[in-house]
Structures are given as structure tokens and as C-alpha cells.
Amino acid sequence: GAGVSQSPSNKVTEKGKDVELRCDPISGHTALYWYRQRLGQGLEFLIYFQGNSAPDKSGLPSDRFSAERTGESVSTLTIQRTQQEDSAVYLCASSLPRTGMNTEAFFGQGTRLTVV
């Protein structure tokens, strides 16, 4: 597609339920990032995928968070047993390989997650 696509755009879930967020990166972009943005806050790095390399999971806040990516395409971020502090906008970005020159990341519109 022309840009990074995320779904759903909004998700309201009950505390304790699991949720799955989806990201379709720009075609040809081998790098994919997940960020979290709480209301009025900056972007918090969660996880990074680069091709078939092992993902950088250093930003995941707890073992309730996990992410997968199929090859160089779709990625899903899963949050198990959601808690109210998980409420935030989850942003996905993709870019060309970070070893190249043009490493700017392009963002999707985000998924707004509300845990009630």
C-alpha cells in the first residue's frame, strides 16, 4: 500500500481481556517498529523487527506484551490480560533497512486502545 496501515483504529476492551493490534508496513520496508504513546506523552519504543533477524524486544514493558511479524510484511502486537495502564495509542512505523542512508520511519495512524 501507499502508507503504513493499522487496524483497528480504535479498540475498547475490558480489563483482563487479550487484544491484538495489526500493522501493515509500506511495501519493501524491511524494518518495522512499534511505539506506545500515552495521552500527552512522547513516543515510547516497544519492539523492532528487521528482516529475518531476531527482533529487538528491549522496550516491551512486561511479558504480557508480545509481537510477531511474518517475513517482511504484517506484524501483530498482542497484549494479554490488559490493564488500565495499557490504555494508549499504539503506533507502528516502517522504514528501509537502518544500515542504509534513508532510514526515516513512516508512521501509521495508530490504534487507540482504551481499557475499561
Add this chain to the structure above:
Amino acid sequence: EDQVTQSPEALRLQEGESSSLNCSYTVSGLRGLFWYRQDPGKGPEFLFTLYSAGEEKEKERLKATLTKKESFLHITAPKPEDSATYLCAVHIYGQNFVFGPGTRLSVLP
């Protein structure tokens, strides 16, 4: 510790009143510095990439500059539609993007 700060936290300008936003960084091994614009309820929109000290990039009313310790985003004769949060991010060798907290810009007509 790698750190990115932005100032001011918020800025209110009258239409046509030029100003500058600051992004200061303390990182080891800067790969590139990026400026993004974020409108409420939307994802960040890429504006500029700067790779080396002394580099400048321009786009319409915006101009970004880079030194070894900071970057400035100059806004010339801003319009109300320039109102947004402006985010600075650094890309560190072997690591990921580290974002600053942003500057909320309001341009009043």
C-alpha cells in the same frame, strides 16, 4: 545515557511571528536526526532527516538545522495550519529511534 530533550514544551505564536524550536541530544553515535509533525489523533508525519553537523533542510515555511549537540526547527511567518506538536528523534548506531517529548506549537490567527 542517550537523551533527547526539546524546548520549549509549548509555544504560542501570532500568525506571521517567526520563531525556532530546539532539540538537544546527548547520544553516542548519531546515525541521523529526524523531525516529525504530529496532529492530534494522528500518527507522526515525517518532515526532515539531517545526518551531519552543518546540514540544513527546508520545506515551505520550515527549515531544520543541525549542530553536533542540537537541532533547530525554524518556522518563518507561521500560519494557523502549522499548529501541531513537533517531534524530534535521533537514530543511534546499532539502536533504534529515541524521541524527544515534543513541542506543542499553537499559531493564532
